[in-house]
Amino acid sequence: MAQSLFDQFRRHPITSQFAPSAKVEALRVQLCFDADGSYIRLLNERGEAVEPDYQSYSGALRNLLRALQQLHERNGFVIDWENPSAQLYLHQYDYLLDYVRHCPVVIDERQRPITFGNEPGELRLEIKSNADTGDVEKPNEQRLDARVRLLVDGLYEDDFLLINERHVLSEGRVIEVNEVGPAFNRIPLFDTSLAIADLTKYLSLALSNIDNLQVEYDDYRLLTTGTEPILAQPCLIFEKIDADQSLYVRVTQQLPQTDAGFLDEFDLYRYADINPLERTISVRIVERQPLIRLVDTVSQLIEKHTVKEKGRRKSQGQYIVEGNLFVLPEDVAGAFIYQELPQLLETFQLFGAEKLKQYRISTYPPRLNLSLSHGIDFLEGDATVSFGDQQLSLLDVIRQYNQQRYVQLSDGSHALVNETYIRKLERLFQKSKKDKVKLSFFDLPLAEDLLEGAVAEATFQKSRTFFTGFNDLSGKKPRLASVQATLRPYQERGVQWLEHLHEYHLNGCLADDMGLGKTLQTITLLSRFYPKETLPTLVVMPKSLLFNWQKEVERFNPNLFTYTYYADHRDLEEACQHHLIFTTYALLRNDIEKFREREFFYVILDESQNIKNVQSQASRAVVLLQAKHRLALSGTPIENNLSELYSLFRFLNPAMFGSVDQFSHNYLIPIQKHNDPDVINELRKKIYPFLLRRLKKNVLTELPDKIEQVLYIEMSDAQRRFYEQRRLFYKENIERQIAEKGLEQSQFFVFQAFNELRQIASIPEAKSDGRIESPKIETLVEQLTDAAANGHKMLVFVNYLAALERIGEQLDLQGIDYVSMSGSTRDRQRLVERFQTDPTCKVFLMTLKTGAPGLT
Template sequence: MIGTNGNLTNAGVLLADESPIRWSRVFCTRWNGKTKSGGIVDALNHAEYAGSLISLLNDAESFIKNNSKTIWKKLPDSRLELPEFYHKVVPQLREMTELSEPDDEEIQRYLPPEAKIFYYLDAEEDQVFGRGVALYNTRRHSLSESLNNRPLEPYRDLDAEIRARDAMEAYFPYYDEERDLFYNDREDGICQFLQDGLDRLFTIGEVRSTERFQSLGVKRTIPLNIGVSMENNLLDLKVTSDEYSEEELLDILQAYREKKKFFRLKNGNFLLLAEQENNAVAELSMMLDTMQVSLKDFVRGKMQIPAYRALYLDRMMQSMENVYADRDRHFRSLVRDFRTVEESDYEVPEALRGVLRPYQTVGYQWLRMLDHCGFGGILADDMGLGKTLQIITLLASLQGDGVSMIVTPASLVYNWREEFRRFAPELKVCTVTGTAGTRRDVIEAVNKENRDVDVLITSYDLLKRDIDAYEDAEFRFVVLDEAQYIKNARTSAARSVKLLRGQTRFALTGTPIENRLSDLWSIFDFLMPGFLFDYETFRREIETPVVRGGDEAKAEQLKRMVTPFVLRRLKQDVLKELPEKLEEIQYTSMESRQQQLYDAQVLHIRNLLAEADYQKDRFRILAELTRLRQICCDPALCFENYRKGSAKRQRCIELIRSAMEGGHKILLFSQFTSMLELLEEDLRSEGIAYYKITGATAKEKRIRMVNAFNGDDTPVFLISLKAGGTGLNLVGADIVIHYDPWWNFAAQNQATDRAHRIGQKNIVSVYKLILKDTIEERIIEMQDSKQKLSEDILGAEDISSSAIDRDELLQLLG
C-alpha cells in the first residue's frame, strides 16, 4: 500500500504472503513539500495477525531520515491489531493524502469486519432500559457478554465493546441478567441520562428507541402568562400556564425552593430547576418573594399587591423568558410616567422658572410624578446640587393643598427658613422652635386647620419631645432633610417621624447608606412601610446574603426594587461648569516622643482585646481607639503636660500660611473640638483671623458667620466635622483641609461639599493630613475598601467605616 500524489514521498506497507503480520515502524507522510502528522500512528509496533505478511519498505527508514523536509517520528513500543489499523488509522491517512491499495481485495479477505455498536432503549413506568449490541457484518453479540470471563470469538473488537458497555453502565448501573437488560430506576439517574448520557451514546454508535422512551424529555423553561391590572392603588396579579395547572406550578415552585435539581412533571418529562438551567422558575420564585405573595395565595389565582411594586414587576416581566405579559392601561400608564419624567406636564411655578437648572427641573417633576402616583421617594442628589430648592419648588407648586412638615437637623432649621424666604416668599413658613408652650401653640393652630401656615419646620430633637402634640395633625407632605438621621430604626428619632401622618413622604440625603443596608431599610420604612418588608425578613433575605455572602443576585434584586424610588445625580454628571475638585493626601511622620506614646497605646489596646469580651466591652475599646487617634492629632489632647509638639499640627499651620500667601480662603475640619482649640492658639500666635463653628454654636450665629466669611477677607474657618458637615454654603473658600480622617467617608465628602458646590468659581483643593504608618493611614485604606456595596446598590459613594468588628480593629492597629 503506497500513497502517491504529485511529488509525494510516503512510506507505506506492501502485501506479501499469509504469514503472521509483523512491522516495527510507520512514518509520517509528506506531500508537495509539506508534512502532516497528527496522532495517526501513535501506537504501531509489533502488530500481529494471521493473514498476509505486511512489512515496511526496507529502505523506508533511511529514505525518510535522509529527506530533510520529512518529519520522522519513532513510535513507542505498543501492540495494535490489524483490524484497528485498517478501521482506525487508514481512514485518517486517507484524510491526509491519497492512498494506493493495489491488493485491497486481498487485504479485505483477511480483514475481520469492523464492530458496529447499536443501543436499544425503552421506558416503562419509573424505569428506563437499555441493551447494547455489537454487530460484525451479520453476526450480533450482546455487550453484556464481555461481563464474564469466557473466551470471545477472535474477530471481535473487545476494546470497542468494553468502551460501548462502559458508556451504558455509567447511566444504567443495574443489570437484569434474565432479560439481558441494563436499567435505571432512580429519577435523578434517568434525568441525568436524558441530559448527558443520550448524547454520549450517539457518539459511540447508533441509538434506537421505543415511542415510550421517546416520550420522555428534559425541559429547561416553562411558558407563563402574567396578567396585571391596577385599581385603587393595588395591582391585581394573575400567573397561569397553558401547559401546567396552578397546582402543578405550585409543586414546581416548592421543589425549586427545596433546592431540588429537577421536577418530574405529570407527563413524565423532567423540568430542570437549577438556576443556571432554568431562569424562568428562579425568577418566578424571586418575583413572588419580592411581592410577598405566599404559595397559598399564588395557587388561589388572583393576587393583590401594593402599587409601589409596579416598576419592579415590569422589569421582572421584561427579563423573564417565555413569558406573555398582559398589562392593563392603568398599569402601562404608571410605568410610562416613570420612564418619561422629563416629558411630564408638571410646570415649574412662574417665579422659579428662571432659577432652576435643567436637572433641578427634572428632580421637581420626578417628585410631582411620585406624589401623583401615591409613592414616596429619596432625593439623593450629591451635596450642593440643590435638594432644598427642588423641595421648595414642589411645595410652591401645590400651595393651598395643605400644610407640609419639614424635619431637619437643629442646625438647619433657620437655614431652611431663609431658603424659603429667598425662593418662595409667598409661602407662609413657621418654625416650631422656642419653649415647649410656644411650640405647642403652633402645633395646635395647625391641627385646627389654620390656613395661615403652609410649611412647618422642626428639628428631629424637638419632634421627639412634641410627638404627642402631632397626634391629630394631617400633613400634605412630610419631608425629612438629612434623612440618615433615622438610619437606626430603633432610635426615638426614627420612631417619631414614622408616627407623623402625611399624604406623601420624601427623604433628602446624599448618603442613603452610611454604615449598613439597614440604613436604607429604615428610610424606606418611613417612606412606604412594608416596601422592603419587615426588618427581620429584609435582614434574612437580602442584607445578610449581600453583606456576608456577597450574593450578587440579591444585590441586583434590591437595586431593581429601590432604583425607581431613588433619584441620585452626581456633580460631575450635571454640573459641567462646576470647577474641578483636586484631592491630595499629605503625609507626615511622628517624632520620637509621639511615636513612643503611640506604640504604647497600640500595645495597650492589643492587650485589652486579648483579655476583654469585644461585644460587652465594645465602648471601652472604641474609647481607647479614639485616644489613639487623638495621639496622632496631637498628644497634648491626651497628656496635659505634653510639650514635645506635633508634626501634623506644624504641617497644618505651614499649609495655612502657604494658602494665604496665594490668596486662598480655607475651611479646616476636625472631629475633635479640643483639636480646634489647639489650632486656635496657633492662629492667634500667628495673627491669623478666623471663624469657628462647633456643635455649641447657636443656629442664628452660624448663619451670620457663614454670610460674613463668604463676603469678607477672613482667611480661615475652623469647623467641627459633625457641626459643619451639612447645610452650610461656604463657597467663599477654595481650600479644604481635613485635619484627621473620620470613619464616615461620606461625612468627609459632605464637609468638602460646603465649598465644592453651586456658586463656586474656583478649583477646590482638598488636603487630607495623615500620619504615616499609623491607624490614620489604615482608616483611609478601609474607606476605599468599603465603597463597593453602596455603589452596587445606588451607584454612589456613600458608606462609612464606623461599623467595625474585632478583626478589622486588629487590622487597623497594624
C-alpha cells in the same frame, strides 16, 4: 578564637575576570530594562560597558561593584536556561538597588540622570467607562478602560517602569511603593479594555496578582479589611453526550459572576465582591473545598447504581473517572440523574442541563402566566407556570421545587428549574385566599421581566402608565412654579420627577449629591401648591439646618410663610396657620403625640439618614405622622447598612417591602450575606423609580475635577516615644483582658485604646498636657497661611475639640481671621453667613459631627 574570627572575614583570592586596573575610570551606573526585568550596566565616561574591579573604587560604588563581582563568581558555574544572558535582575537581587541609590552618577538607557525620590508612591488601578465599545459584534455592550497609574505627591504619573516589587522608575526618579508582589512585571497587562460584565473577573485576577493595589472605579469604596472569606460554590457541568450515549459530567467550583471552570483556569485567592447598592468592592479571600472531597461525594452516589446487592460490581454499567471528569454509561447516567441529582442540587449548581433532553428532562424554559385584577396597592388573581404545553399553578411549582429540587410534569418528565427563578417568584408573589396570588404594585416592573412583552402589556396596562411615565419626563417641556431663581436643567428634571410622584400619590427620596440644590427643588415643588393649599407642610431636619431652610425660603420664595417649631417657640396650633413648619428630629420625637394628631400636606425629612435605624425613636415617630404626601432628602440615603433602606421606604411607601422579617428574608440576607447579584439587581430596579440621585461630576461638568493630595507627616521623636509607650501599655492590658474576660467583654477597652492612640497621632497636646506639639497642626497651619495669602477660603474638619482649640490658637498667632463651630455653638447661622460674606474671614473650623450634615 580571635584568629578564627579574622579567618572568617579574610578576603579570598580573585578568580574571576575582574582584575585591578592601572587606570581608575569614572563610572556611571545605568538602569536598563528588557522583557525579563531591570538590570544594571556599568559604563565609562565614553559610554562603553566595562567590568571594573571593586578594589579600585571606594564608598557606595565599591560596595556595588563588590556585590556584582561576588554574584558573577557565584553564578559562573550555574546554567540558567530561563536567563541565558546571565543578567543580574534587580527583582532577584533587590538589595543591589540600595547600593545604586548612593552611587554618584546613575543614568537611564537614554543617558539621562536618575535620582531617588523621598516621597512614597502608590499604584492605583483606574477604571473608567468607555463610550466607544470598539466591538462590532456587540455594539450595545458597555465597556470599561482600565490602567494602572502611579500616584506621587498627589499627582498621577503614567509613564513608569517597574524595577522590582517595591520600586518603579518614573520621569527620572526611582519611587518606592508598597510591595506589589512577585507578579510585578505583569502589571502592564492590566492596562486594557474590558466589558463591564467581566469586571468581577478582571478585578479578582488583578487583586490576586497585585498586592496593595488601590482601585478607583466610579464612586466605589475598596474594602480590604474586615471582609469575610468567600466559599466557592460546588457545581456540576454536563459537558456532552457522545456517540455511545455516555454522559460527560465535570465536577468543579465556581465564584459568583464568573464562568463555570474559571477557578480551574486561573489561580485566584482574592475575589472582588462588587456591591452596586452600597457602592463597595470587598476584597474577600477565596476558600475552596478540596476538589477530591467533591469528586468523592459524586462518586459515592454513582457507585450506588453500579454495584450488585452482593457487593460485586456489575459487568455492565462501568464508569470512568479522569481527575474531576466522570464518563457515565447511559444506564448509570439515567439512574444518577433521576435519583441522585435532586439531592446534589441542594449544594451543587448545575450547568448544561439542556444536554439532558433524552433522559426525559424537560428543556423548556418556564413561562409565567398571570390573570390579575387591581386592588388598592396590589394585584390579585391566578398565576401559572408553563413548561412547553404542560401547565402548573405557580404555588405548586414552588412547593415541588422546595420539596424535591425539581418539578414533576404530567407526562412523567422532570423540569429542572433555576433556583434563582424560584426565589424570585417567592419574593414577588404572596399566597392569597383560595390558592390565589397577590402581587405588590411596587413589584410590577420585576414581574414584567418574567413575562413576554405582549402578555405583560395586557396584564399591567392600567398600572404601568406610572412607570412608563418616567421615560416621558425628558421629552416634556417643564412648566414649573415661579421662584426667584433660575433652575439648572437637572434641577428642572428633578422637580418634574417630584411632580410625577405627587400626581400618582407615591413618595420618593431626592438623593442628589450635596450642593446640587435639593432644597431649591423642594421649594419649587411646594410653590406649585401654596398658597392655595390649606394643609401645612412639616419639614423635619437636624438642628444645624433650621436657619438654612429659613434663609433659602426667604431667598427663593418669600411668599411662603414659615414657622420654626423650636426652643420656646413651640405653639403647634399657631404653626399650622403657616405654609411650612420647620422642626428637628429631637423635637418631633419628644412631641410626637401632638404631631400625630395633625394632618399635613407633605411631611419632608431633610437629611433622612437620621431615621436609618428602624428601631430608633425618630424612625418610629415619623411613621406615625399623617400626611397626603411624603418626601425624603438625603445626599447619603444609605450610609452603612441595607436595613437603612428599609427604614427609609417604610416611611415613604410602607407597602413596598412588607415587614422587617420579610425584607430581611427577601433582600437583606441574600445581599449582605451572599451578595446575590440577581437580588441586588432586583432591589435596584424596585427602588429605582422612587430614588433620584445625581452626582456633581455628572451634572456640573463645568466644575474642575476634585484634586486630593495626601501629605504624610512624620511623628516627632517625643511623640513617637509617647505613642509607643501607650501602645505597649494597651497591648499588654488588652491581651490580659481578653484572656480573662473574652473579646466580647473587652470591646470597650479596645475602643478606648484605638481612640487614645488616634488622639496621640493627631493632637498629642491633649494627652501630654501640652508638652508634646503636633507636627500635623504645624504643617496644616503652614498650608492655611499660604492659601490665605493667596485669597482662598478654607474649611477645616477635625475629630477632636482639642484640635479645634489648638488650630484656632495658631491661626490667632498668624493673624488669620476665622470662625469656629462645635456641638456647643448656639448661633450657627451667624457663623455661616460671616464666613460666606466677610472677605477677611478665611477659615471655617468645625468638628466632623457638627459640619457634616447638609450645611450650605
